[in-house]
Amino acid sequence: MSTFRYTGIQVRGERIASIDDTVVREERFSLFMNGTRFLDLVASRENLRELGAGFVLCQGLSRSVDAVSVEGNEIHVSAPLEESCEREIETTGTVGFLCRPPQPVRSGCTITIPEVFAITREIVTDLWRQTGGVHCSVLARNGEVLFRASDVGRHNTVDKVIGYGVLNGFEPAECIVGCTGRQPRDMVIKYANAGVPIIISRAATTDRGIATAHELGITLICFSREERFTVYTHPWRVKGVGPEERPADEGAGKALEGR
Amino acid sequence: MSTFRYTGIQVRGERIASIDDTVVREERFSLFMNGTRFLDLVASRENLRELGAGFVLCQGLSRSVDAVSVEGNEIHVSAPLEESCEREIETTGTVGFLCRPPQPVRSGCTITIPEVFAITREIVTDLWRQTGGVHCSVLARNGEVLFRASDVGRHNTVDKVIGYGVLNGFEPAECIVGCTGRQPRDMVIKYANAGVPIIISRAATTDRGIATAHELGITLICFSREERFTVYTHPWRVKGVGPEERPADEGAGKALEGR
Numbered sequence: 001m002s003t004f005r006y007t008g009i010q011v012r013g014e015r016i017a018s019i020d021d022t023v024v025r026e027e028r029f030s031l032f033m034n035g036t037r038f039l040d041l042v043a044s045r046e047n048l049r050e051l052g053a054g055f056v057l058c059q060g061l062s063r064s065v066d067a068v069s070v071e072g073n074e075i076h077v078s079a080p081l082e083e084s085c086e087r088e089i090e091t092t093g094t095v096g097f098l099c100r101p102p103q104p105v106r107s108g109c110t111i112t113i114p115e116v117f118a119i120t121r122e123i124v125t126d127l128w129r130q131t132g133g134v135h136c137s138v139l140a141r142n143g144e145v146l147f148r149a150s151d152v153g154r155h156n157t158v159d160k161v162i163g164y165g166v167l168n169g170f171e172p173a174e175c176i177v178g179c180t181g182r183q184p185r186d187m188v189i190k191y192a193n194a195g196v197p198i199i200i201s202r203a204a205t206t207d208r209g210i211a212t213a214h215e216l217g218i219t220l221i222c223f224s225r226e227e228r229f230t231v232y233t234h235p236w237r238v239k240g241v242g243p244e245e246r247p248a249d250e251g252a253g254k255a256l257e258g259r
Numbered sequence: 260m261s262t263f264r265y266t267g268i269q270v271r272g273e274r275i276a277s278i279d280d281t282v283v284r285e286e287r288f289s290l291f292m293n294g295t296r297f298l299d300l301v302a303s304r305e306n307l308r309e310l311g312a313g314f315v316l317c318q319g320l321s322r323s324v325d326a327v328s329v330e331g332n333e334i335h336v337s338a339p340l341e342e343s344c345e346r347e348i349e350t351t352g353t354v355g356f357l358c359r360p361p362q363p364v365r366s367g368c369t370i371t372i373p374e375v376f377a378i379t380r381e382i383v384t385d386l387w388r389q390t391g392g393v394h395c396s397v398l399a400r401n402g403e404v405l406f407r408a409s410d411v412g413r414h415n416t417v418d419k420v421i422g423y424g425v426l427n428g429f430e431p432a433e434c435i436v437g438c439t440g441r442q443p444r445d446m447v448i449k450y451a452n453a454g455v456p457i458i459i460s461r462a463a464t465t466d467r468g469i470a471t472a473h474e475l476g477i478t479l480i481c482f483s484r485e486e487r488f489t490v491y492t493h494p495w496r497v498k499g500v501g502p503e504e505r506p507a508d509e510g511a512g513k514a515l516e517g518r
């Protein structure tokens with residue numbers, strides 16, 4: 001499967017060092033049904049013919065597939081569509097919306113290494129251990145956990161803690177989100193839309209997750225577990241890890257090369 | 260967080276016993292924006308006001324929220340919508356479609372305990388260990404792995420292996436899917452739409468995942484790791500675990516009580 005080498009800064013106990021990490025690639029593909037653009041799929045660039053055929057079948061759009069072809073980032077499926085197939089949206093995740101593009105987060109908020117460890121401890125709940133089926137997020141500010149939310153979906157947990165923040169008048173630019181779940185691009189865009197500058201995750205990110213965090217001025221910390229974590233972007237917000245000074249081009253919307 | 264007690268059959272090495280399991284509940288909520296039904300969210304029934312506020316903000320639909328109220332399974336958000344906010348669908352998961360309802364899978368396909376262990380070993384890849392950021396599914400038949408797919412999204416991996424099956428003429432009723440990811444309702448519906456009778460997952464399910472598998476005649480095996488697994492529904496397909504005989508009402512569309 002297609003991966004990407006990326007250099008992050010790993011903190012492991014007292015040790016701080018560059019780490020050359022293997023990150024998975026996520027890409028975006030447009031699915032065409034009988035010649036009409038139907039929706040976009042975020043996926044890995046392998047087995048795209050199989051993905052197109054399986055999506056159409058597994059979503060109940062058709063009971064058989066006549067042909068599938070792939071041209072660049074377009075997947076074209078020919079299939080006899082079910083009659084009266086209406087589209088309704090039911091999501092446990094994100095559904096893309098074309099509104100204003102997300103704006104870079106410009107916040108001088110910083111965090112210390114012990115605070116990263118403390119927030120990480122707060123996201124691991126008994127329920128998470130007990131069921132293996134829930135995610136948890138926390139909203140923190142000045143080293144204090146303001147709110148905690150659990151849900152079957154990682155996207156929902158982030159929506160809930162940020163929703164708590166907005167309903168209770170906390171300034172997003174001063175807040176930090178901790179989350180048990182993975183942080184691909186759609187998750188990172190949530191923090192940018194909300195204006196939250198620092199994210200701490202137990203889990204992994206993707207190439208587009210890193211590129212988006214870089215571009216949108218978000219400090220992305222992943223694989224945060226007990227006494228270690230990796231900072232992928234904007235390390236200046238983690239005291240003692242990144243440069244002392246907030247860089248002049250922070251959050252300047254500069255994309256990673258080749259993204 | 261709201262959970263559900265459910266009795267499965269756990270196989271642990273040589274030992275087969277009933278196990279009283281804690282399963283998380285997933286529910287479906289309709290999100291109304293300024294009085295209009297916008298989409299449905301699959302989530303856990305806690306912090307629904309926060310979920311509504313956060314979703315609208317994090318998806319970039321609005322920069323502020325005026326009010327949120329919850330009535331039963333409806334979340335009503337009042338917020339100044341961004342101008343020219345077009346909806347496009349970009350998904351790493353499933354998007355609900357109102358086509359024909361999924362039909363029960365009527366397949367006499369069975370599996371042995373060693374075959375469950377063997378398929379479980381096949382879904383754990385080096386890439387999964389290395390990156391922590393990918394899922395993997397396999398399609399198996401008669402103890403043989405036909406195809407393996409990795410992806411950033413668990414939904415995509417299942418679509419890919421089932422897509423391989425349909426493109427290569429394998430009879431879904433004879434196939435088994437193994438998957439690293441969680442199996443809530445939307446995943447189970449994929450197998451029903453495709454006609455695959457047995458699913459083996461390393462991870463957890465939900466109350467609606469179990470109810471849907473029961474109703475649609477699918478044998479749902481979760482927490483399958485090395486020398487243990489739990490069978491939640493239709494155990495007669497796992498030789499030596501469930502009843503010898505295929506029950507008369509198998510896949511009869513009988514829902515769990517109270518679902």
